[in-house]
Amino acid sequence: MSSVTRVEVLNTGTELLFGSVINTHLSFLAQQLFPIGLRVQRQSTIPDGDSIRDAITESASRCDVILVTGGLGPTTDDITREIVSEMTGRPLRYDDSILQKISKRFKQRGITMTDRTARQAFVPEGAAVLPNDHGTAPGLHIEARNGIPHLFLFPGPPRELRPMFTTYALPILRSLAGKQDLHARTYRTTGLGESQVERIVGNRLLAIPGLELGYCARMGEVDVRVIGSRTAVESAAQLIEDELAPYIVTTEEKDLEDVVVELLKANKATLAIAESCTGGLLANRITDVPGASLVFVEGNVTYSNDAKMRTLDVSAELLSNVGAVSEEVARAMAEGALKRSGATYALSTTGIAGPDGGTDQKPVGTVFIGLASRGSATLIEKEFFPTDRPSFKRICTQHALEMLRRKILGI
Amino acid sequence: MSSVTRVEVLNTGTELLFGSVINTHLSFLAQQLFPIGLRVQRQSTIPDGDSIRDAITESASRCDVILVTGGLGPTTDDITREIVSEMTGRPLRYDDSILQKISKRFKQRGITMTDRTARQAFVPEGAAVLPNDHGTAPGLHIEARNGIPHLFLFPGPPRELRPMFTTYALPILRSLAGKQDLHARTYRTTGLGESQVERIVGNRLLAIPGLELGYCARMGEVDVRVIGSRTAVESAAQLIEDELAPYIVTTEEKDLEDVVVELLKANKATLAIAESCTGGLLANRITDVPGASLVFVEGNVTYSNDAKMRTLDVSAELLSNVGAVSEEVARAMAEGALKRSGATYALSTTGIAGPDGGTDQKPVGTVFIGLASRGSATLIEKEFFPTDRPSFKRICTQHALEMLRRKILGI
Numbered sequence: 018m019s020s021v022t023r024v025e026v027l028n029t030g031t032e033l034l035f036g037s038v039i040n041t042h043l044s045f046l047a048q049q050l051f052p053i054g055l056r057v058q059r060q061s062t063i064p065d066g067d068s069i070r071d072a073i074t075e076s077a078s079r080c081d082v083i084l085v086t087g088g089l090g091p092t093t094d095d096i097t098r099e100i101v102s103e104m105t106g107r108p109l110r111y112d113d114s115i116l117q118k119i120s121k122r123f124k125q126r127g128i129t130m131t132d133r134t135a136r137q138a139f140v141p142e143g144a145a146v147l148p149n150d151h152g153t154a155p156g157l158h159i160e161a162r163n164g165i166p167h168l169f170l171f172p173g174p175p176r177e178l179r180p181m182f183t184t185y186a187l188p189i190l191r192s193l194a195g196k197q198d199l200h201a202r203t204y205r206t207t208g209l210g211e212s213q214v215e216r217i218v219g220n221r222l223l224a225i226p227g228l229e230l231g232y233c234a235r236m237g238e239v240d241v242r243v244i245g246s247r248t249a250v251e252s253a254a255q256l257i258e259d260e261l262a263p264y265i266v267t268t269e270e271k272d273l274e275d276v277v278v279e280l281l282k283a284n285k286a287t288l289a290i291a292e293s294c295t296g297g298l299l300a301n302r303i304t305d306v307p308g309a310s311l312v313f314v315e316g317n318v319t320y321s322n323d324a325k326m327r328t329l330d331v332s333a334e335l336l337s338n339v340g341a342v343s344e345e346v347a348r349a350m351a352e353g354a355l356k357r358s359g360a361t362y363a364l365s366t367t368g369i370a371g372p373d374g375g376t377d378q379k380p381v382g383t384v385f386i387g388l389a390s391r392g393s394a395t396l397i398e399k400e401f402f403p404t405d406r407p408s409f410k411r412i413c414t415q416h417a418l419e420m421l422r423r424k425i426l427g428i
Numbered sequence: 429m430s431s432v433t434r435v436e437v438l439n440t441g442t443e444l445l446f447g448s449v450i451n452t453h454l455s456f457l458a459q460q461l462f463p464i465g466l467r468v469q470r471q472s473t474i475p476d477g478d479s480i481r482d483a484i485t486e487s488a489s490r491c492d493v494i495l496v497t498g499g500l501g502p503t504t505d506d507i508t509r510e511i512v513s514e515m516t517g518r519p520l521r522y523d524d525s526i527l528q529k530i531s532k533r534f535k536q537r538g539i540t541m542t543d544r545t546a547r548q549a550f551v552p553e554g555a556a557v558l559p560n561d562h563g564t565a566p567g568l569h570i571e572a573r574n575g576i577p578h579l580f581l582f583p584g585p586p587r588e589l590r591p592m593f594t595t596y597a598l599p600i601l602r603s604l605a606g607k608q609d610l611h612a613r614t615y616r617t618t619g620l621g622e623s624q625v626e627r628i629v630g631n632r633l634l635a636i637p638g639l640e641l642g643y644c645a646r647m648g649e650v651d652v653r654v655i656g657s658r659t660a661v662e663s664a665a666q667l668i669e670d671e672l673a674p675y676i677v678t679t680e681e682k683d684l685e686d687v688v689v690e691l692l693k694a695n696k697a698t699l700a701i702a703e704s705c706t707g708g709l710l711a712n713r714i715t716d717v718p719g720a721s722l723v724f725v726e727g728n729v730t731y732s733n734d735a736k737m738r739t740l741d742v743s744a745e746l747l748s749n750v751g752a753v754s755e756e757v758a759r760a761m762a763e764g765a766l767k768r769s770g771a772t773y774a775l776s777t778t779g780i781a782g783p784d785g786g787t788d789q790k791p792v793g794t795v796f797i798g799l800a801s802r803g804s805a806t807l808i809e810k811e812f813f814p815t816d817r818p819s820f821k822r823i824c825t826q827h828a829l830e831m832l833r834r835k836i837l838g839i
Contacts, residue, residue, distance in 0.1 A: 304707025
């Protein structure tokens with residue numbers, strides 16, 4: 018049997034096409050597949066119901082494995098199981114052990130089981146059941162047969178799909194994939210535009226045989242991603258590290274908060290945070306990193322002027338003279354947070370996220386970011402990021418984390 | 429000319445299939461299209477480069493409009509413009525006004541323009557240019573001709589695409605769509621399982637002619653979504669509101685934080701937050717709501733025990749006797765935040781997000797949530813959400829916001 022290489026993802030869910038839910042399945046599945054040498058070559062989102070039939074037929078001619086999410090639940094719009102049974106000529110068989118498991122789960126939670134629930138206990142003949150440790154509908158693996166590739170069916174809720182995928186589906190996929198020579202490296206750079214990055218390294222990277230090259234530009238950042246055999250990726254890595262060193266923030270898809278927490282740990286340093294306009298996002302990003310408690314002392318979301326005075330000791334006079342969105346208040350906030358927390362570093366943000374609250378002097382998008390440190394002068398940067406409210410908060414925190422990274426590294 | 433109704437979205441971007449970036453385009457575009465009576469019937473993600481050709485050909489037979497994102501940048505993997513020019517038989521023409529605009533933008537930012545940048549100034553003959561007010565590559569609208577539907581090409585970065593879409597593409601799409609009788613309503617419920625919700629309203633909703641019905645289950649929440657003509661949606665709404673009233677949290681896709689901020693405003697009440705395990709996410713969700721500053725006084729992310737003592741006046745004795753993750757500390761945190769802030773309500777969270785730090789008595793996933801209020805007893809709820817770290821943080825904040833919503837409403 019030859020190894021599988023071509024994977025497609027089919028997400029069913031009217032709510033995804035309706036826009037009320039963001040599809041995070043593709044990102045999760047792709048990141049899980051890559052280390053076993055598999056890549057997603059295409060992904061489609063289709064409505065609940067009958068469209069899954071055509072979608073599987075189309076994908077079947079292009080790939081070896083289809084990962085299907087959604088449509089396994091108890092309600093009338095969940096018919097993935099039934100359609101797949103019909104398409105693969107595997108009649109549905111009742112599996113009592115599944116119903117027993119669901120029934121036990123319901124009892125523990127004091128929920129009454131309805132007739133519909135029993136639908137989840139039917140399994141296409143010969144399919145392997147992937148247990149659902151976090152919900153009711155089990156997943157299924159149906160081996161390739163009669164021109165239909167390997168099908169893996171997963172429940173839609175991420176908290177059910179994710180552990181099911183890593184625990185039960187990944188080992189099967191690993192054995193199907195065999196040994197693949199597939200490697201990747203992503204360099205996140207800052208300080209250069211996309212076309213400048215390409216001018217420096219582009220032609221020489223394109224000349225490496227078998228290397229796949231990609232760029233991805235975001236606000237203030239450009240990712241350079243290289244994919245290929247170990248040899249190709251190593252050659253590319255050397256070139257990129259030689260030529261772009263001062264601009265590289267992270268490699269290996271790490272987020273900036275991961276890098277900052279690592280640097281703080283390595284330097285036995287601690288961090289306090291005083292946020293106004295970023296409203297807790299900066300603390301939230303830091304505390305998304307496992308083990309953040311070793312370096313993060315406290316965060317203060319001082320949204321009101323009263324809170325700035327009470328918690329960070331910003332003076333009422335300063336607030337009334339220069340306003341909360343000012344270099345002076347950013348400085349006082351960072352220094353206040355440093356003092357009260359005893360931390361090595363303190364970051365502060367104060368700005369106008371909008372949509373309201375802007376003035377001619379300080380339009381929506383204005384922000385001051387402060388960084389106070391033990392034993393050196395407080396740094397303040399003024400920036401202007403006129404965009405929507407969530408993006409503004411995000412970009413401000415990105416900038417603050419990058420200030421801290423450079424400070425710790427002394428660059 | 430008949431109105432367009434069938435829309436597909438094609439997202440190009442190897443980074444999306446690689447999993448390093450989450451696709452937020454579909455959600456944005458779908459939410460923008462619905463109010464003008466258009467829905468996305470299908471979406472696909474394809475790699476950068478040549479695959480766009482096959483993808484457009486496939487979609488062409490199924491729809492009236494294709495919205496394409498990505499592949500308009502200056503680098504070698506950006507070739508959407510060239511392929512579309514070839515497929516539609518519209519040769520590329522150089523448009524000097526585009527290059528002038530890019531050049532001006534670069535000068536303002538002190539960036540040197542490279543040769544590659546000029547590629548972005550080429551436009552398929554007869555295409556309408558959609559100006560890019562937040563970046564370099566303009567978007568394009570190419571009218572339907574020779575079996576290829578209307579094509580709209582957008583740059584990949586959301587901060588460029590979004591304003592371009594609403595300002596320049598939406599008016600064109602509105603006139604193409606004409607007048608459509610398309611309405612929707614989503615009810616977010618809590619306290620019932622998916623199959624229980626269906627048992628109460630499912631059959632009667634299915635009996636409403638022309639109504640499309642969908643369910644979406646999340647941790648502790650079930651959405652019921654109805655789509656159809658005004659008449660159908662109004663009948664459905666009445667039935668759902670009659671039968672599910674005590675379980676309905678929000679309608680119209682509002683997030684719980686929006687509802688909570690509205691309720692606080694309506695009751696002239698204010699909120700303070702004391703977070704440990706949720707690490708700033710609760711404050712972040714509240715401050716994502718425009719106008720949150722009217723009701724949100726301050727948040728304290730007291731991650732360390734020192735911070736809990738210093739900022740919230742939690743006693744050292746209590747911390748050493750019962751531990752930071754306990755009913756007593758949740759209570760002391762909420763009451764400490766209420767006292768220091770002078771707010772009407774104070775929410776607190778303390779728990780074990782994991783992956784490390786769990787014990788037999790208090791395994792990873794344990795959380796205590798506190799709600800202190802002026803003039804009534806502090807409420808504490810103990811919950812157990814064993815999942816990954818970001819989901820844990822999210823679910824804890826959801827639970828905290830729901831406690832506050834019920835408290836304000838007295839239900």
